[in-house]
Amino acid sequence: MLSQPVCRGFKAAGVAAGLKKNGNPDLGLIFSEVPATVAGVFTQNKVQAAPVRYDRERIKSGRCQAVIVNSGNANCCTGPKGIEHAAGMAQIMAARLGIAADLVLVASTGVIGEPLPIEKIDAAAPDLVQSLRPDGFSDLAEAIMTTDTVPKIVFKEGRISDKSFTILGIAKGAGMIHPDMATMLCFICTDVEISVDRLQNALNNAIRHTFNRISIDGDTSTNDTALILANGRSGVRVSNSEALQHFQPLLDDVCLQLAKMLVKDGEGATKLVEIRVKGARSAQDAHRIANTIAGSNLVKTAFFGEDANWGRILGATGRAGVPLDPDKIDVFFNDIQMVKAGMGCGKAVEVEATRVLKTPEFTVTVDLHLGNESESVFTCDFSLDYVRINADYRS
Amino acid sequence: MLSQPVCRGFKAAGVAAGLKKNGNPDLGLIFSEVPATVAGVFTQNKVQAAPVRYDRERIKSGRCQAVIVNSGNANCCTGPKGIEHAAGMAQIMAARLGIAADLVLVASTGVIGEPLPIEKIDAAAPDLVQSLRPDGFSDLAEAIMTTDTVPKIVFKEGRISDKSFTILGIAKGAGMIHPDMATMLCFICTDVEISVDRLQNALNNAIRHTFNRISIDGDTSTNDTALILANGRSGVRVSNSEALQHFQPLLDDVCLQLAKMLVKDGEGATKLVEIRVKGARSAQDAHRIANTIAGSNLVKTAFFGEDANWGRILGATGRAGVPLDPDKIDVFFNDIQMVKAGMGCGKAVEVEATRVLKTPEFTVTVDLHLGNESESVFTCDFSLDYVRINADYRS
Numbered sequence: 191m192l193s194q195p196v197c198r199g200f201k202a203a204g205v206a207a208g209l210k211k212n213g214n215p216d217l218g219l220i221f222s223e224v225p226a227t228v229a230g231v232f233t234q235n236k237v238q239a240a241p242v243r244y245d246r247e248r249i250k251s252g253r254c255q256a257v258i259v260n261s262g263n264a265n266c267c268t269g270p271k272g273i274e275h276a277a278g279m280a281q282i283m284a285a286r287l288g289i290a291a292d293l294v295l296v297a298s299t300g301v302i303g304e305p306l307p308i309e310k311i312d313a314a315a316p317d318l319v320q321s322l323r324p325d326g327f328s329d330l331a332e333a334i335m336t337t338d339t340v341p342k343i344v345f346k347e348g349r350i351s352d353k354s355f356t357i358l359g360i361a362k363g364a365g366m367i368h369p370d371m372a373t374m375l376c377f378i379c380t381d382v383e384i385s386v387d388r389l390q391n392a393l394n395n396a397i398r399h400t401f402n403r404i405s406i407d408g409d410t411s412t413n414d415t416a417l418i419l420a421n422g423r424s425g426v427r428v429s430n431s432e433a434l435q436h437f438q439p440l441l442d443d444v445c446l447q448l449a450k451m452l453v454k455d456g457e458g459a460t461k462l463v464e465i466r467v468k469g470a471r472s473a474q475d476a477h478r479i480a481n482t483i484a485g486s487n488l489v490k491t492a493f494f495g496e497d498a499n500w501g502r503i504l505g506a507t508g509r510a511g512v513p514l515d516p517d518k519i520d521v522f523f524n525d526i527q528m529v530k531a532g533m534g535c536g537k538a539v540e541v542e543a544t545r546v547l548k549t550p551e552f553t554v555t556v557d558l559h560l561g562n563e564s565e566s567v568f569t570c571d572f573s574l575d576y577v578r579i580n581a582d583y584r585s
Numbered sequence: 586m587l588s589q590p591v592c593r594g595f596k597a598a599g600v601a602a603g604l605k606k607n608g609n610p611d612l613g614l615i616f617s618e619v620p621a622t623v624a625g626v627f628t629q630n631k632v633q634a635a636p637v638r639y640d641r642e643r644i645k646s647g648r649c650q651a652v653i654v655n656s657g658n659a660n661c662c663t664g665p666k667g668i669e670h671a672a673g674m675a676q677i678m679a680a681r682l683g684i685a686a687d688l689v690l691v692a693s694t695g696v697i698g699e700p701l702p703i704e705k706i707d708a709a710a711p712d713l714v715q716s717l718r719p720d721g722f723s724d725l726a727e728a729i730m731t732t733d734t735v736p737k738i739v740f741k742e743g744r745i746s747d748k749s750f751t752i753l754g755i756a757k758g759a760g761m762i763h764p765d766m767a768t769m770l771c772f773i774c775t776d777v778e779i780s781v782d783r784l785q786n787a788l789n790n791a792i793r794h795t796f797n798r799i800s801i802d803g804d805t806s807t808n809d810t811a812l813i814l815a816n817g818r819s820g821v822r823v824s825n826s827e828a829l830q831h832f833q834p835l836l837d838d839v840c841l842q843l844a845k846m847l848v849k850d851g852e853g854a855t856k857l858v859e860i861r862v863k864g865a866r867s868a869q870d871a872h873r874i875a876n877t878i879a880g881s882n883l884v885k886t887a888f889f890g891e892d893a894n895w896g897r898i899l900g901a902t903g904r905a906g907v908p909l910d911p912d913k914i915d916v917f918f919n920d921i922q923m924v925k926a927g928m929g930c931g932k933a934v935e936v937e938a939t940r941v942l943k944t945p946e947f948t949v950t951v952d953l954h955l956g957n958e959s960e961s962v963f964t965c966d967f968s969l970d971y972v973r974i975n976a977d978y979r980s
Contacts, residue, residue, distance in 0.1 A: 237903030237911045237927075267899055267911070269928040302896025303929040366883060366900065408803070409883045409897070410904045487882070488761060488804045488975055495976025501697025502804070504662055505761065508632030509805045516632045516662070532632075533664040534698040574972050580883055581890025 195345035196324045197358040198381040199223045199423030203321035204333030207314035209262030209300070209307065217311060218333035219283065219318050220257040220377055225293055226421035227383075228254035229390035231397055233414035240265045240272035240306075241296045242415060244280070248295055252386035254419055255293040257377060258283045258311075258318075261334050261362070265298040265306040266412045275306040282312050286319045297375050297415045299336055299362065327379075331360040334375055337579055338364045342451040348440040350433050355382045355426040359444040363452040365580065367406035368485065376401065376416040376448060382437060383422030384429070392438055393418050400445035403477075404568045405484040406456035407576065453568045454551075458575030461493055464553040468564035475512045476565035479556065482510035483567075490572030498543035500528045507556055518559040524552050590740035591719045592753040593776040594618045594818030598716035599728030602709035604657030604695070604702065612706060613728035614678065614713050615652040615772055620688055621816035622778075623649035624785035626792055628809035635660045635667030635701075636691040637810060639675070643690055647781035649814055650688040652772060653678045653706075653713075656729050656757070660693040660701040661807045670701040677707050681714045692770050692810045694731055694757065722774075726755040729770055732974055733759045737846040743835040745828050750777045750821040754839040758847040760975065762801035763880065771796065771811040771843060777832060778817030779824070787823075787833055788813050795840035798872075799963045800879040801851035802971065848963045849946075853970030856888055859948040863959035870907045871960035874951065877905035878962075885967030893938035895923045902951055913954040919947050 200222050207217040230249045232242050248254075258279050265272050276296050284291035298306065321329065331341035344359045361376040384392075397416060418441075428437045454462040465484045470476035483489055486506040492499040500521050508516065521529035523546040526539055546552050595617050602612040625644045627637050643649075653674050660667050671691050679686035693701065716724070726736035739754045756771040779787075792811060813836075823832045849857040860879045865871035878884055881901040887894040895916050903911065916924035918938040923930055941947050 235900065235903040236905075236907070236909050237899045264896070267896060267924070267927055267929060269912070269926070302894075302900065303924075407882045409881055409900060412896075412900050412903060486804055487802045487971075491972050491975035494972065497976065499697075501659070501662060501807075504632045505630065505697065505804060505807050508630040508807060510631075512631070514631050517664070529662070529698075531664070532662055534662060572972060574969050576882075577886050577889065577967060577969050577972055580886035581892065 195327050195343050195358050197356045197379040199421045200379045201322040201324055202326035202330040203318050203323065204326065204329035205314055205318050205321055207260065208310045209260055215329065215333035216260055216262045217314050217318055218259045218330040219322060220330065220379065220419070221287060221322055222255050222419055222421040224421055225253050225255045226419040227252060227386050227389055228417060228419050229386060229393045230415065230417045231393060233411055235410050235412050237267065237412050239298060239413040240268055240276040241298045242413060243273060244276035245295050245415060248292060251292065253293060254295050255289050256283055256287055257295045257297065257417060259297040259334055259375065260311060261336050262300040263298060263304055263306050264300045264302045264413050266302045268305055271305060275308045278308050279311055282315050286315050295417060299334065299374055299413050302412060327358060327360055334362045336362065336364065337457050338362050338455055340455055342448055344444045344447040346440050346444050348436055350426045350436045353424060353426045355424040356380065357440055357444050359448050361448040361452060363406065364455050365407055365457040366409040366411040367404060367452060367456060368408045368410050374411050374414055378418040378444065380418065380420045381422065381424035382420050383427045384420045388428060388434065389418060389420055392441055395438060396441045396445040400442065400449040403566060404449045404453045405481065406453060406570055408485045450568055453570050456570040457579045458573040459570030460573055461571040462551045463493060463569050464566050465569055466553055466555045466564065466566045467558065468555060469558040469560055470563045471561040473563045473565050476563050478512050479507050479510040480565050480567040482506050484569035487572055490569065493547065493571035494573045496544060496547040498523060498528060498540050498547055500534065503554065503556065504529065514558055514560065520557040520559065522555040523547065590722050590738050590753050592751045592774040594816045595774045596717040596719055597721035597725040598713050598718065599721065599724035600709055600713050600716055602655070602705045604655055604705055610724065610728035611655055611657045612709050612713055613654045613725040614717060615725065615774065615814065616682060616717055617650050617814055617816040619816055620648050620650045621814040622647060622781050622784055623812060623814050624781060624788045626788060626811045628806055630805050630807050632662065632807050634693060634808040635663055635671040636693045637808060638668060639671035640690050640810065643687060646687065648688060649690050650684050651678055651682055652690045652692065652812060654692040654729055654770065655706060656731050657695040658693060658699055658701050659695045659697045659808050661697045663700055666700060670703045673703050674706055677710050681710050690812060694729065694769055694808050697807060722753060722755055729757045731757065731759065732852050733757050733850055735850055737843055739839045739842040741835050741839050743831055745821045745831045748819060748821045750819040751775065752835055752839050754843050756843040756847060758801065759850050760802055760852040761804040761806040762799060762847060762851060763803045763805050769806050769809060773813040773839065775813065775815045776817065776819035777815050778822045779815045783823060783829065784813060784815055787836055790833060791836045791840040795837065795844040798961060799844045799848050800876065801848060801965055803880045845963055848965050851965040852974045853968040854965030855968055856966040857946045858888060858964050859961050860964055861948055861950045861959065861961045862953065863950060864953040864955055865958040866956040868958045868960055871958050873907050874902050874905040875960050875962040877901050878951070879964035882967055885964065888942065888966035889968045891939060891942040893918060893923060893935050893942055895929065898949065898951065899924065909953055909955065915952040915954065917950040918942065
């Protein structure tokens with residue numbers, strides 16, 4: 191049993207504002223009782239939603255006391271009106287919370303290209319602020335879901351110099367997931383005290399091997415936003431490299447768990463698969479191949495069919511644009527060797543491999559035998575439900 | 586009504602050799618009564634099937650009199666034995682046809698990683714040679730099908746200096762289709778006389794805007810092979826640029842029609858969609874964006890759902906890695922404008938757009954308003970049947 195997900199000095203809330211057609215919660219709020227240090231990472235897509243454009247400017251101050259986030263509408267491709275609405279969301283919350291508007295960041299997720307019904311957010315604002323509670327993060331996690339089937343919260347406690355601190359992260363998927371960066375929305379609260387530069391650096395480090403190492407469908411979002419707020423309320427200062435050695439692994443762990451939750455709950459996904467490429471000349475080569483395999487529709491439909499079709503894995507390996515020697519490649523499904531020196535190991539191992547494929551989580555290892563570098567990417571299978579979900583998304 | 590697909594001096598055949606589990610035709614042969622000039626283009630995948638490795642060497646002579654091709658087994662990732670089998674296929678045919686083995690090229694398509702049952706090819710060889718007929722190309726087209734639902738033949742007649750010549754092309758898809766190059770197998774016969782260099786050049790030109798401009802599922806094959814044989818039996822010589830001006834457009838046309846047939850018959854496809862990007866700074870930029878949209882699972886599932894979800898088109902446009910101004914972009918479905926200057930044109934046009942999406946062939950145009958270059962890529966929708974076909978492919 192995990193501890194109750196709370197983080198000193200933070201409150202959160204989630205309510206239904208009528209943005210989702212089905213009446214589910216769709217408006218969330220994070221509030222810190224004091225202005226927090228903030229760092230963020232945003233989508234690399236050239237088409238960026240209004241809230242992303244807004245936050246990129248605001249975050250330069252390094253200070254944030256509240257984050258308002260809605261689902262059901264991405265406020266993207268909405269023109270000058272969209273930017274007004276992003277600023278409007280911040281102003282509405284600032285007024286209700288009695289803080290300066292430039293201490294409020296905003297995020298949106300949902301359908302692209304429809305005007306944000308800001309009046310609904312305005313109408314729901316009093317209820318939202320009233321609902322703020324230290325243990326309100328599960329309501330928040332629910333309010334930011336789109337095609338996610340489960341809310342995603344990770345909570346960790348650590349100790350630095352005999353004082354405890356916490357990191358609490360929530361995220362949502364579940365489509366348009368691919369590096370970089372691969373999380374639709376992620377909000378992390380921590381009660382340590384830390385400088386903006388250190389915090390940004392720690393976030394970048396954590397994301398590199400977590401949110402930037404997952405793939406659901408190869409598309410990337412216009413709204414990707416990961417924010418971390420540090421309010422110092424634990425009295426723990428992360429002010430030197432020793433303290434950082436305690437903080438960074440915990441943050442990495444929070445992000446990795448959230449990243450895996452995203453893939454596991456990927457649209458239509460039934461399996462979580464780690465694609466591990468080893469024996470590469472460089473980490474970049476290993477990443478490129480792992481990413482190509484992780485993004486291959488043919489590989490992913492074979493996973494769904496529980497078919498140990500390693501030929502497709504070699505096919506994807508070969509088109510990654512990395513120089514390699516096909517006659518050296520080994521492939522494993524967990525510890526079952528399927529391919530040795532570029533050739534199949536026969537029908538007998540296929541039975542064993544099929545047993546691996548029937549499990550909900552497994553690892554595919556591709557050993558290039560060219561060097562000592564390795565990288566992993568987490569992916570899911572590609573199911574009939576992915577197509578069903580995405581053929582009908584707006585209707 | 587097209588003329589009967591024949592090409593002077595060529596014969597073809599297709600028979601069932603027992604390589605496919607369902608007993609369908611799976612072994613094909615092209616034979617020219619005289620040695621022909623030959624040119625070819627092969628997969629760019631680093632993992633290459635044995636027949637591709639074999640042909641790359643053989644084709645250097647520029648001469649070919651027969652092509653033997655099997656479906657049901659890709660002879661890929663089969664090690665030294667695979668190369669022996671590719672050479673064996675050529676030797677078996679050469680002996681039966683009474684020609685030199687180095688005048689025979691080979692091609693294979695089907696499951697990767699299983700040993701080629703060469704004894705079945707040997708056993709079927711007499712029947713195959715006996716079946717050779719000038720009008721045997723439809724049998725051949727059927728014998729090379731894997732997940733294709735229809736055989737693909739295009740036949741064209743042209744005139745140079747008052748003499749007629751013909752080009753006859755056949756191809757197969759229907760998965761692992763993406764540049765470069767995007768045809769699994771394509772064989773073209775023509776009765777003109779032409780030098781090896783001119784022929785290779787003409788093939789490269791034709792493929793650039795046809796087979797290299799289509800996408801079905803983003804994967805590329807280990808077995809892609811396009812061969813063109815020119816046997817000179819029409820008496821038409823393509824020996825100068827004027828003659829080439831008659832030959833090239835006809836060859837382009839054959840390849841374009843075959844390419845579109847491949848996409849239209851893509852695994853599970855119900856729609857053929859031209860993605861046209863215009864107003865780009867360079868043709869390369871336009872191609873890159875068109876290719877990204879054409880490969881987006883989210884765009885393709887929306888096509889399947891007949892949902893005019895232009896937000897996903899902008900999302901894919903933005904992640905193509907091309908500098909652009911999102912606030913300038915226009916998007917059209919056929920002639921229905923959906924997006925003007927980066928913003929949606931409202932609910933009214935969506936009804937009209939949905940009407941376009943319900944047709945089996947349409948064009949999506951993205952105008953960047955940054956320059957004068959344009960490019961097209963042909964793609965299909967992404968249906969439930971794609972997943973069904975590929976989850977069960979080997980079983």
